[in-house]
Structures are given as structure tokens and as C-alpha cells.
Amino acid sequence: MDKKEWFIDWFNSYYYHLLYKNRNDKEAKDFILNLVNYLNLNFESSALDLGCGKGRHSFELRKYFKSVTGLDLSKNSIKEAKKHNLEGLFFTQQDMRIFNFDYKFNVIFNLFTSFGYFEETNDNLKILLNCHRHLNKKGILLIDFFNAQKVIQNLVKQEVKKIDGIEFNIKRKINHNKIIKTIAFKDKNKNYYFQEKVQLLTQENFKSLLNKANFKLIKSFGSYHLTDFNINQSDRLILLAEKK
Ligand SMILES: C[S@@+](CC[C@H](N)C(=O)[O-])C[C@H]1O[C@@H](n2cnc3c(N)ncnc32)[C@H](O)[C@@H]1O
Numbered sequence: 001m002d003k004k005e006w007f008i009d010w011f012n013s014y015y016y017h018l019l020y021k022n023r024n025d026k027e028a029k030d031f032i033l034n035l036v037n038y039l040n041l042n043f044e045s046s047a048l049d050l051g052c053g054k055g056r057h058s059f060e061l062r063k064y065f066k067s068v069t070g071l072d073l074s075k076n077s078i079k080e081a082k083k084h085n086l087e088g089l090f091f092t093q094q095d096m097r098i099f100n101f102d103y104k105f106n107v108i109f110n111l112f113t114s115f116g117y118f119e120e121t122n123d124n125l126k127i128l129l130n131c132h133r134h135l136n137k138k139g140i141l142l143i144d145f146f147n148a149q150k151v152i153q154n155l156v157k158q159e160v161k162k163i164d165g166i167e168f169n170i171k172r173k174i175n176h177n178k179i180i181k182t183i184a185f186k187d188k189n190k191n192y193y194f195q196e197k198v199q200l201l202t203q204e205n206f207k208s209l210l211n212k213a214n215f216k217l218i219k220s221f222g223s224y225h226l227t228d229f230n231i232n233q234s235d236r237l238i239l240l241a242e243k244k
Pocket of ligand 1: 007011012050051052053054055056057071072073074077094095096097110111112113114117
């Protein structure tokens with residue numbers, strides 16, 4: 001049996017970026033603008049984009065931070081991200097479970113559901129503790145996750161998405177407190193099959209994890225417009241925490 005973790009090949013593939021192409025630079029630009037306005041930071045600050053993908057948020061963040069580092073496990077995404085080639089913008093291929101820098105940040109962002117992937121139950125806490133270690137005094141951690149309650153209540157069990165001539169057959173189910181999305185399609189006469197498995201972490205789960213990692217939860221937003229989090233209505237669960 002192939003024991004390779006699901007997120008390694010899927011996020012590194014061309015097809016992941018095709019399927020999620022609506023999660024684009026415009027969405028990143030608007031969200032980052034809303035966040036920096038809210039956070040009201042000084043331009044001398046530094047930021048880490050943890051799970052940066054091709055760097056769509058890192059690129060935007062660089063407009064408001066003197067130095068921005070994007071980190072991702074996907075070799076192909078980091079290669080793409082590096083094409084931004086801006087002074088003060090750096091990209092590195094590392095695993096967020098064990099990342100290491102010899103400098104600290106003012107803010108760490110973890111955006112668009114880049115959390116809750118790992119089989120080891122302790123890994124979530126490990127990541128948060130590592131974030132804590134990499135933040136300056138009173139540093140900020142911002143996690144943008146989905147609203148698990150809404151996902152469960154509105155589960156679309158099956159759908160077909162046709163994008164650029166490819167029919168993605170998508171199935172979703174809930175198993176062992178994870179949302180499991182299977183994505184099957186055919187391209188150039190070859191069949192493909194991928195799975196996403198993400199823990200259904202609630203606001204309470206995050207509160208407890210943040211507390212254990214010595215963060216104080218300051219605010220929970222429910223959308224990229226930074227509306228208040230509402231467990232029944234919000235699509236996102238965006239947690240703003242400060243290092244204690
Ligand atoms: C849903 S994508 C979001 C990417 C990016 N934040 C965006 O909004 O475009 C999740 C990202 O987390 C990355 N990732 C998954 N596991 C990782 C790990 N162990 N360490 C670092 N990055 C990881 C994936 O490669 C992928 O780019």
C-alpha cells in the first residue's frame with residue numbers, strides 16, 4: 001500500500017491549481033488588504049506565509065511588510081512562487097511540521113485551509129508551538145480555516161466540475177472527524193485519482209490548541225471581509241491570536 005501522505009502529490013500537481021483556480025490573486029489581494037488595514041502594522045514588520053502555495057498572498061503581503069517569507073512543501077509551487085522575484089520576498093521549500101529559521105517574524109499567516117492535514121494528532125500542536133517559537137514578542141498568528149460546522153451541514157456529496165475541458169468528479173464524505181474529498185478525472189487518456197483529508201477542526205478545537213501553544217485568541221472572523229464569525233452562517237473561520 002502506498003503510504004505517501006496525500007498532500008504531497010496533490011498540491012504539487014498541475015491539477016490542484018486548475019481545480020482551485022477561482023481561489024485567485026484577486027481574492028488574495030482583497031483579503032490581505034482587509035487584514036493589513038485591521039492589523040495596522042508598521043511597514044518595518046516581517047511576515048511568514050506558512051503553506052504559501054505559489055505565493056499569491058506572500059506577493060500581496062510584501063506591499064505592506066518589509067520582509068516576507070513564503071514556505072511550502074510543494075517543490076513545484078515554490079518554483080512558481082520564486083518567479084515573483086521581488087526584493088524582500090523569499091520562498092523556501094520546507095515542511096511546516098518542522099520548519100526552522102534563525103530569525104523571527106512579527107506575523108505568521110496560515111491561509112486558505114493549510115492546516116489539519118496530518119495523521120499524527122500531535123502535529124497540529126507541534127506546528128503552533130513552532131509558530132510561537134518563530135514569533136517576536138506579542139507576535140501575531142493568523143489562521144484561515146473553513147467553518148467545520150457549515151461544511152458538515154451543507155455537505156455536497158457529489159458534484160462534477162468541468163474546467164478547461166477536464167471533468168473533475170468530486171465526492172465528499174465525513175469519516176473519523178475528517179472531510180474526505182475524492183477527486184477523479186481523466187486527462188489525455190490517463191485516469192487520475194486524488195484525495196484531500198482535512199480534520200474538521202472547530203473554533204473550540206482551535207481555542208484549546210492555541211491555548212496549549214501559549215497564544216491568546218483575540219478575534220474570530222467569518223469571512224475574507226472580516227465579518228464576525230457565526231457558526232451557522234460563516235464560510236470561513238479566521239482566527240487572530242497573539243503570542244502570550
Ligand atoms: C490549500 S493550499 C493553500 C495554498 C496557499 N496558502 C493559497 O492560498 O494559495 C495548502 C498548501 O499547504 C501546503 N502544505 C501541505 N502540507 C504541508 C507541509 N507539511 N508543510 C508545508 N506546506 C504544506 C500545500 O503544498 C499547499 O500549497
